[in-house]
Amino acid sequence: MSFALLFSGQGTQHPAMLPWLADDALVRDMCTRLGIDDWRQSLADPGWAERNDNAQTLLTGLALAAWGQLAPLVASPAAVAGYSVGELAAFSAAGVVEPATAAALAPLRAEAMDRCAARVPxxxxxxxxxxxxxxxxxxxxxxxxxxxxxxxxxxxxxxxxxxxxxxxxxxxxxxxxxxxLRVHVASHTPWMREAAEQFAQTLADVPFHAPRVVLFSNARDRIRDAAAARTALAAQIATTVRWDECMENVMARQVRCVLELGPGQALARMWNQRHPTVPARACDDFRSAAAIAAWLNSHADR
Incomplete structure (x- = not known):
C-alpha cells in the first residue's frame, strides 16, 4: 500500500466531523484542555467553534486521536503533510514529536497568534x-x-x-x-512574525526527532532532520503556506491514493482537481476506521 496522509487545517470544523472517532484518552485530554465535556456539542456553537484557541486545540487533538485509532489498521504512509495548523498532527504522525507533545503545543501556538491578532485584528x-x-x-x-x-x-x-x-x-x-474564512487571525503573514518568534522559543526546549516517514512542510519542503522540523514548524506561522508545492512533492512519491484526515473534504477536493488519476478521499466520508482501512487497502495492488 502506498498512500499519502494529509492533515486538514481549521475553518471547516463541524459537529458531525469524524463520525467514527472513538472517545479515547487523547480525545478526553483534549476536552480537559478546552474545559468541555462534549466536543461535538461545543462545535454546535459557531462562536465557540470559530475561536482560534478552541479550533487549534480541538483540531490537533482530534487529528492525533483519529490517526492513533487508524494507524494500527494500515501500513505506514509513503508521505505526510499538514495544511496550516494540520502540521502539528502531521509532524507527530511522522514521528517528529510525540502525540501528547503536539497536543500540548496547539494551545501555545494559538495563544501566541491571538496576542498578535489582538494588536492588529x-x-x-x-x-x-x-x-x-x-x-x-x-x-x-x-x-x-x-x-x-x-x-x-x-x-x-x-x-x-x-x-x-x-x-x-x-x-x-x-x-x-x-x-x-472562519478565522480571526492573519495566519501565515508578516503580521504573525512575533507569534512565530515566540513559538520558536517554545519549541527550543521540546524534544524533536528526525521523521520516520517522508514529511513535507508548508515552509521548508521536505523535512529530513529534527533541526529542520523545529525551524519549519515555527516559521510557517508567519510565512506563506505553499500547498500547491506540497501536493506536487507528495505526487512525486508516486502514491496510489491520498487520505485527508480532519474535518471536511477541502484537501481531498483540491487534490482530485489537481491529480485526478490518483484518488483522494477524506476521513469525513467514512462511517468507521475499518471502512477507511478497506478503501486504502483496495489500492494496495493497483
Whole structure:
C-alpha cells in the first residue's frame, strides 16, 4: 500500500466531523484542555467553534486521536503533510514529536497568534477565478500578504480586517469567487512574525526527532532532520503556506491514493482537481476506521 496522509487545517470544523472517532484518552485530554465535556456539542456553537484557541486545540487533538485509532489498521504512509495548523498532527504522525507533545503545543501556538491578532485584528480571504496576475494586483493594492497558495489561480490572502474588506469588494467587482474564512487571525503573514518568534522559543526546549516517514512542510519542503522540523514548524506561522508545492512533492512519491484526515473534504477536493488519476478521499466520508482501512487497502495492488 502506498498512500499519502494529509492533515486538514481549521475553518471547516463541524459537529458531525469524524463520525467514527472513538472517545479515547487523547480525545478526553483534549476536552480537559478546552474545559468541555462534549466536543461535538461545543462545535454546535459557531462562536465557540470559530475561536482560534478552541479550533487549534480541538483540531490537533482530534487529528492525533483519529490517526492513533487508524494507524494500527494500515501500513505506514509513503508521505505526510499538514495544511496550516494540520502540521502539528502531521509532524507527530511522522514521528517528529510525540502525540501528547503536539497536543500540548496547539494551545501555545494559538495563544501566541491571538496576542498578535489582538494588536492588529485580521483574518483570511480566499480568492479564485481570476488570472494569477490579477490576484496579485488585488493583493498589492489592498496591502495584504499571500497567506496560502493552493494553485496559481486559487489563493488565500491575509492581513488587517479593513484591508480584507477592500480586497473583497474589489475582487467581487472583478468577478472573482470570494470566501471570508472562519478565522480571526492573519495566519501565515508578516503580521504573525512575533507569534512565530515566540513559538520558536517554545519549541527550543521540546524534544524533536528526525521523521520516520517522508514529511513535507508548508515552509521548508521536505523535512529530513529534527533541526529542520523545529525551524519549519515555527516559521510557517508567519510565512506563506505553499500547498500547491506540497501536493506536487507528495505526487512525486508516486502514491496510489491520498487520505485527508480532519474535518471536511477541502484537501481531498483540491487534490482530485489537481491529480485526478490518483484518488483522494477524506476521513469525513467514512462511517468507521475499518471502512477507511478497506478503501486504502483496495489500492494496495493497483
Amino acid at each position: 485580521g483574518g483570511l480571504l480566499a480568492l479564485s477565478g481570476l488570472p494569477e496576475s490579477r490576484l496579485e494586483q488585488l493583493r498589492v493594492e489592498a496591502g495584504l500578504a499571500l497567506a496560502i497558495r493552493n494553485a496559481k489561480d486559487s489563493v488565500i490572502l491575509g492581513g488587517p480586517s479593513a484591508a480584507l474588506d477592500q480586497a473583497e469588494r474589489a475582487a467581487r467587482d472583478a468577478g472573482a469567487q470570494c470566501t471570508r
